[in-house]
Amino acid sequence: MCYCRTRAELDAYLVASPIRKRAIQRITDVIGTYNDLRDRIFSRHPDLFPEEVYNIETFLWSFGILFSRLVRLPSMDGRVALVPWADMLNHSPEVETFLDFDKSSRGIVFTTDRSYQPGEQVFISYGKKSSGELLLSYGFVPKEGTNPNDSVELLVSLDKSDNCYKEKLQALKRNGLSESESFPLRVTGWPVELMAYAFLVVSPPDMSQCFEEMAAAASNKTSSKPGLNYPDLEEQALQFILDCCESNIEKYTKYLEGGAGSPEVPMNAKQANRTLLLKQLARDLCISERRILYRTQYKIEGHERRRT
């Protein structure tokens, strides 16, 4: 199942989470595809595509099913397929299993990483996905602290009142970045690219010769290179990350303590149940994401304590 089907639902439930932006993009894409098909095909052939079946509601539902059930087949250049028996498998981040097209038997083969007893549930991994990604595509959130691939995006921005705002922005742009960027935080730490971005944000004018190097290091989002090291700026850079974490924690806390909102629509029993489920999932996600922010906060404060 896909998590939310309307913008109003996303605004009501995912307001505190950065995953909301991705969800909006996804819904916008699906609605765009539907509108395009409606204008070019459905409306021209109403006998073949009756409105009571080919409407936006069923289209969104179908995409939800598709997103939660399609599998990528590595030996077929990552082509996607619906595999009826394989879509009964639930996700576990702890297994390493493979589902692929086997050329010799011309079928889809499922290979497990260990043997199973009769009656034991067999899991598959849907990929190294954060809890937010699992919620968006599959409509569930793993129990807090059980997803080793969990992460939360931290949005950081240049300060417009910075005397070097223009030079810093130019350096970022030359490296394919903009004045606001998101970096994934995990319970295990933060990426060196975030630290490089933070160095750039807090750099004084007399370090302008380093802006390019910092922006380049911030842009290398997938590299595992060792990070930059500016001992004199480290405290300020960490403080900058800490401030961003704290303002995000506040957003989550406000949302969680205020009680998740609901779109203002009259409801029947089925809708009320759905609302309850969406609220609970949003709460679970927010608690998981806030936990990563708390962990980051704790680590940075620990770092600062060791310095003093």
Ligand SMILES: C[S@@+](CC[C@H](N)C(=O)[O-])C[C@H]1O[C@@H](n2cnc3c(N)ncnc32)[C@H](O)[C@@H]1O
């Ligand atoms: C490919 S189907 C798996 C089979 C599904 N359980 C069924 O009965 O049809 C994907 C859906 O299963 C559910 N699911 C898979 N793994 C889960 C898990 N670890 N916890 C909770 N729900 C899960 C989610 O609803 C997801 O959208």
